[in-house]
Amino acid sequence: MKKLHACLIAGALAAATAGAEDASASSPPISTTSTTTRIYAPGSREAASIHSWIRNNSPGYGPWVPGAEVKVTISTASSGPTMRTAAEASSSVPLPAKGSPGQAIGIAQTNATGGRESWSYTWVTGEDAAAFWQLTAYDYKKGDTDPGMISASTSPR
Numbered sequence: 001m002k003k004l005h006a007c008l009i010a011g012a013l014a015a016a017t018a019g020a021e022d023a024s025a026s027s028p029p030i031s032t033t034s035t036t037t038r039i040y041a042p043g044s045r046e047a048a049s050i051h052s053w054i055r056n057n058s059p060g061y062g063p064w065v066p067g068a069e070v071k072v073t074i075s076t077a078s079s080g081p082t083m084r085t086a087a088e089a090s091s092s093v094p095l096p097a098k099g100s101p102g103q104a105i106g107i108a109q110t111n112a113t114g115g116r117e118s119w120s121y122t123w124v125t126g127e128d129a130a131a132f133w134q135l136t137a138y139d140y141k142k143g144d145t146d147p148g149m150i151s152a153s154t155s156p157r
Helices: 002-026 045-057 086-090
Strands: 032-040 069-078 104-110 116-125 131-141 152-154
Touching (some): 032 045, 045 069, 045 131
Antiparallel strands (some): 069 104, 116 131, 131 152
């Protein structure tokens, strides 16, 4: 009788363990999106660096709004823990030269006269191993006393 109980218990444990393994094998992978937002003062070294990054990554869509506070939002999707690289961690401006699949950058600036401008970028990798920050949206509104072009919005592609 003791052998029968031991076999029944061992069988029940084996069945329960197999079921747990099957359940974990069919669970979808865990994915997360990490978002970081920073704001920089008008005319600061960081704002100048961000403007340079914009001009380098989207010629023809350079900043027009003068004296603007700059807000940078970076979103990164991952299927595991994310770690910033040493270069990103030590950078005072979080605008990476390279990205990762699913990564997006939003930059917005607004000044005291109501002028505003925004850019949206997505990291794109091509079939021929070319990879770059693709400008996916641009918006501009002239402030009450700002020099510059008329208000505009576009999706450059």
